[in-house]
Amino acid sequence: MPGHCVLTSSLAGRFADIALDNVAHEYPHKLDHVMASDGDVLPPRVLHPSFHASYDWHSCVHMHWLMVHLRRRAPDLPQANAIEALCSEHFSAHAIAAECAYLARPNTQPFERTYGWAWLLKLALELAECDDTLAHSWGDNLAPLAAIFEARYLDYLPRADYPIRYGMHPNSAFGLAFALDYARAMRRDALEGACIERAVKWFGADVDAPVAWEPSGADFLSPALMEAALMTRVLEPGDPFAHWFDRFLPQLTRESSLRLLHPVAVSDREDAQIVHLDGLNLSRAWCWREIAHALPAHDSRVSIAREAAVVHLDAGLAGIERASYVGSHWLASFAALALSASTDSPARD
Secondary structure, three states, X not given: OOOOOOOOHHHHHHHHHHHHHHOOOOOOOOOOOOOOOHHHOOOHHHHOOOOOOOOOHHHHHHHHHHHHHHHHHOOOOOOHHHHHHHHHHHOOHHHHHHHHHHHOOXXXXXXXXXHHHHHHHHHHHHHHHOOOHHHHHHHHHHHHHHHHHHHHHHHHHHHOOOOOOOOOOOOHHHHHHHHHHHHHHHOOHHHHHHHHHHHHHHHOOOOOOXXXXXXXXXXXXXXXXXXXXXXXXHOOOOHHHHHHHHHHOOHHHHOOOOHHHOOOOOXXXXXXXXXXXXXXXXXXXXXXXXXXXXXXXXXXHHHHHHHHHHHHHHHHHXXXXXXXXXXXXXXXXXXXXXXXXXXXXXOOO
C-alpha cells in the first residue's frame, strides 16, 4: 500500500471493504451517553439508528463519510451497491429523526463537541457534492441533523473564550476546519463568520509553535499542523498565509531535523490509545499537503511540506495494513483525507 499519493481504485476498494465491515459491528461500542434513569440504559442501535457501529458514534460517521466519498470518487467501485443499500437504510428519514430526537434529550448539549459535529458536517457536505439523486435524497434526510449541529456551533463558539489545543477529539482547530468548509460550500454565512472570528481570535497572533512538545502519546492530530491547516482556510493563500506561517513555525526553515517532518513510530497497534499515532501520521500528511498548497509556489517550504506529506502518508498507510480493530474502525477515513487533501479544497467566493 505505501507509495501512493492519490486514491487509486485498489485503495478505494480496500477502504470500502474496511468501511462496510465496520458499520456492521455494533459491538464493542464506546458510548458518549449521559443516563438520567434506568430507562436510559439502551443498546447503541436503539439510541443511534444511523450511527451505532464502528466502536463509537463519531467513528461511525467517519465510516459513512468514507463510503460516500469513495462512491463519489470511484464511480466503478465494486462495493457501490452495498454502500447504497446501507446508506439508504442508515440515512432514512426515520433513522435520522431518531438521531435528532436523541439530541433533544437533556444533557446532550456537549455530545460529540466538536469532533463529531465536524464529521457530521463533513458528511453532509460530501452528500451535497455528489451529483446523483440518490445521494441528494440522503442529504435531504440528513439535513435536519446537520442543522442541529450548525446551531450548536453558533451557540458554542461565542462562549468559547479559549481553544482546546491538544491532539485529540476536542481539538478546536479541527472542529473549525470542517465547519468552515461546510459553511462556505453550503453558503451558511453566520456559521462561516463565527468560525473565522474564533479562528482569528484563537490563533491569529500565535507565534513560535511549541513543536518540540509533539507528539503526545495518544495524539492523532498535530496541534501545530492542524492549526496551520485551519489558517490556510482563514487567510488568503500565498503571501498572507505565508507571513502568518513565518511567525508560527519559523523552525521549518532553520531546522532540517524538525520532528514534525518525520513520521512517528507506533509501538503497539493493539492499544486503542497508542494506535492513535498511526492516525497522527495520516493527519500530518493531510495537513502538510494543505500547507504546501497554500504557500506561494516559489516558497522553499513547499518542497519540504510535500516531502513530509509523502513520508507520513506512506507510514500511515503501512499502519493501516497492520491495524487491528482498534485502529481499523477509523484510520481509513484519515487516509482518504490525506489522499484528497488540497485537491478537494472548497473554492472561496
